[in-house]
Amino acid sequence: MALDQIVDGLSEVSCDVLVIGGGTAGPMAALKAKLKNPKANVVLLEKANVKRSGAISMGMDGLNNAVIPGYATPEQYTKEITIANDGIVDQKAVYKYAQNCYSIIEELDSFGIRFLKNENGDYAVKKVHHIGTYVLPMPNGETVKKALYRQLRRARILISNRYMATRLLKSADGRIAGAISVNTRTAEILVIKAKSVILCMGAAGRLGLPTSGYMFGTYENAANSGDGYSMAYHAGAALANLECYQINPLIKDYNGPACAYVAGPFGAFTANNEGSRFIECDYWSGQMMLEFYNELLSGKGPVFLQLKHLHPNTIEEIESTLHKVERPTRGLFQQGRGVDYRNESIEMHISEIGFCSGHSASGVFVDDNARTTVPGLYAAGDMASVPHNYMLGAFTNGSVAGIDAMEFADNHDFAEFDAADVARERDRVMAPTKREDGIPPNQIEYKTRRLVNDYLQPPKVTRKYELGMRRLAEAREDMQERMIARNAHELLRALEVQSIMDCADMAVHASLYREESRWGLYHWRTDFPEKDNENWFCHTLLSKQDGKMTSEKRAVEPYIVPIADDEKDLYDKQRIRATA
Amino acid sequence: MPLASYQTSVPVVVDDAKCIADKGCTVCVDVCPLDVLRISDMTNKAYMAYDECWYCMPCEADCPTGAVTVNIPYLLR
Numbered sequence: 001m002a003l004d005q006i007v008d009g010l011s012e013v014s015c016d017v018l019v020i021g022g023g024t025a026g027p028m029a030a031l032k033a034k035l036k037n038p039k040a041n042v043v044l045l046e047k048a049n050v051k052r053s054g055a056i057s058m059g060m061d062g063l064n065n066a067v068i069p070g071y072a073t074p075e076q077y078t079k080e081i082t083i084a085n086d087g088i089v090d091q092k093a094v095y096k097y098a099q100n101c102y103s104i105i106e107e108l109d110s111f112g113i114r115f116l117k118n119e120n121g122d123y124a125v126k127k128v129h130h131i132g133t134y135v136l137p138m139p140n141g142e143t144v145k146k147a148l149y150r151q152l153r154r155a156r157i158l159i160s161n162r163y164m165a166t167r168l169l170k171s172a173d174g175r176i177a178g179a180i181s182v183n184t185r186t187a188e189i190l191v192i193k194a195k196s197v198i199l200c201m202g203a204a205g206r207l208g209l210p211t212s213g214y215m216f217g218t219y220e221n222a223a224n225s226g227d228g229y230s231m232a233y234h235a236g237a238a239l240a241n242l243e244c245y246q247i248n249p250l251i252k253d254y255n256g257p258a259c260a261y262v263a264g265p266f267g268a269f270t271a272n273n274e275g276s277r278f279i280e281c282d283y284w285s286g287q288m289m290l291e292f293y294n295e296l297l298s299g300k301g302p303v304f305l306q307l308k309h310l311h312p313n314t315i316e317e318i319e320s321t322l323h324k325v326e327r328p329t330r331g332l333f334q335q336g337r338g339v340d341y342r343n344e345s346i347e348m349h350i351s352e353i354g355f356c357s358g359h360s361a362s363g364v365f366v367d368d369n370a371r372t373t374v375p376g377l378y379a380a381g382d383m384a385s386v387p388h389n390y391m392l393g394a395f396t397n398g399s400v401a402g403i404d405a406m407e408f409a410d411n412h413d414f415a416e417f418d419a420a421d422v423a424r425e426r427d428r429v430m431a432p433t434k435r436e437d438g439i440p441p442n443q444i445e446y447k448t449r450r451l452v453n454d455y456l457q458p459p460k461v462t463r464k465y466e467l468g469m470r471r472l473a474e475a476r477e478d479m480q481e482r483m484i485a486r487n488a489h490e491l492l493r494a495l496e497v498q499s500i501m502d503c504a505d506m507a508v509h510a511s512l513y514r515e516e517s518r519w520g521l522y523h524w525r526t527d528f529p530e531k532d533n534e535n536w537f538c539h540t541l542l543s544k545q546d547g548k549m550t551s552e553k554r555a556v557e558p559y560i561v562p563i564a565d566d567e568k569d570l571y572d573k574q575r576i577r578a579t580a
Numbered sequence: 581m582p583l584a585s586y587q588t589s590v591p592v593v594v595d596d597a598k599c600i601a602d603k604g605c606t607v608c609v610d611v612c613p614l615d616v617l618r619i620s621d622m623t624n625k626a627y628m629a630y631d632e633c634w635y636c637m638p639c640e641a642d643c644p645t646g647a648v649t650v651n652i653p654y655l656l657r
Contacts, residue, residue, distance in 0.1 A: 003618060052611040052638040184615060212656035222634045223613045253656040329635045333652050437581060
């Protein structure tokens with residue numbers, strides 16, 4: 001039978017621990033769960049193919065948050081991340097990450113993943129952050145996925161590629177019971193019963209529309225359409241601080257990192273059109289992004305990453321990393337434009353908006369054991385709320401999730417779900433295939449994401465948000481009543497649009513709820529331009545209650561690493577001051 | 581509502597002379613994160629069926645015969 005032809009079918013399987021998403025956190029979670037109880041069944045479900053899926057499809061050029069003895073301490077790191085996030089951090093999870101990540105680095109090293117070492121054989125850690133030293137280059141970082149895949153095969157993890165999870169199943173008493181998924185090439189439904197479920201489904205990276213107009217030219221892997229946020233929401237889990245958007249400084253049009261984390265330690269820097277530095281530090285924070293945005297609009301733009309002042313050998317070394325690892329088509333792009341780093345700076349721009357705790361602080365709310373607010377449901381990586389995760393955070397918190405989820409599965413039997421939930425979900429999933437006539441998913445997606453750019457991109461204006469909400473509601477009605485899918489591949493895109501639409505609605509709701517400005521550009525509300533610690537020094541939790549989107553405040557847990565008053569605003573001082 | 585097809589130049593190009601999909605190879609189709617490659621019923625060679633590319637490179641990097649070339653999509657070139 002031809003690929004993409006729609007097949008009517010439904011089957012059911014069961015496992016002890018179900019991991020959804022085979023990018024970075026997912027494989028580690030599956031591996032750790034299986035190692036904890038080798039007799040248990042662990043299924044790793046993936047929308048694409050675990051061999052090459054997720055943000056690290058082509059590897060990664062470095063660890064951006066390595067807490068390595070001799071260079072940094074967990075206390076230092078926890079303090080820096082707290083300050084970088086304007087204080088809205090539950091430190092317990094960050095501190096636990098900081099304590100555990102070094103052992104994960106050693107484990108990755110034992111998998112054959114190589115990190116930069118100096119002549120003495122020590123890790124060659126570089127400084128990019130405002131205060132501490134945490135960046136460890138990976139000049140051979142293209143091997144990451146292959147090394148992980150070898151471990152998964154060795155541990156006999158059951159891998160199911162090309163299945164997109166669409167909804168979670170729960171029991172009447174609210175415990176996780178499994179998930180419903182659909183084959184992306186046949187549209188057959190697969191129900192997976194599980195004792196615990198770990199969501200590792202990546203960022204909501206297809207939320208805003210890139211300025212190039214190419215829908216898949218996103219910063220994040222375009223497969224990361226926010227399905228995990230949508231699923232968690234519909235399962236009743238709480239999502240934290242979604243108003244803290246992700247916005248990144250990127251190579252203009254190419255929309256990938258330039259990348260100051262790689263080039264900065266060698267002496268490259270972000271410059272304006274006068275060739276001057278204007279930010280103190282290239283580490284991605286909302287405060288830094290605000291200065292970047294201001295510079296672009298000030299008449300002193302464009303903004304560039306400047307390398308041309310460096311020695312040709314240094315430039316060659318930087319080039320060999322940038323053009324080989326993470327986004328290897330960077331070289332092809334620059335070549336096409338005739339840009340040689342030796343005599344021309346790299347033009348930069350800011351990205352479309354998204355959700356991603358890899359770089360900001362929003363996501364499905366988790367505690368320091370990666371537990372969500374739904375019993376038996378876990379989340380890790382870019383979609384979970386531990387801030388500034390990056391790749392190492394996905395590995396480390398994925399590991400935490402895998403171990404705890406297996407413990408949960410060992411102590412619980414399968415929860416019973418209502419068969420009517422499966423029938424209802426099957427109808428929802430297949431609805432676009434039942435219509436003879438209507439609007440294809442790509443048009444609904446383009447319109448939704450164009451509305452996101454027009455109305456939701458910071459600065460956030462209340463009136464624009466209200467108009468955006470109305471326009472999005474109209475697009476949602478079209479999506480629910482008129483969207484068509486003529487083959488299984490189009491159905492995949494039709495399901496992704498539904499995740500994108502949910503994320504857009506959550507972005508609006510969360511942004512309107514927090515009536516202050518915080519996190520620099522990420523949540524800059526023109527109607528409430530000041531930071532208001534008296535009323536808003538708290539997390540916001542968004543969840544579905546009685547079928548309605550609801551937001552509430554949640555207190556920040558008492559700090560375990562104290563922050564002195566004169567340290568609290570260190571990240572607010574990103575702009576280089578003119579000196580007399 | 582009637583539908584029209586929309587012309588687009590696709591970024592991934594396959595050299596039919598080198599492609600061994602007709603011998604049963606499906607590597608590029610298997611690894612693509614966006615699932616945009618297919619084997620043609622007519623030529624039995626791989627081709628880009630959907631213009632939804634992240635220009636990420638696994639198809640080119642993993643092709644055993646070097647038949648696949650990833651170009652930058654025209655809109656952002």
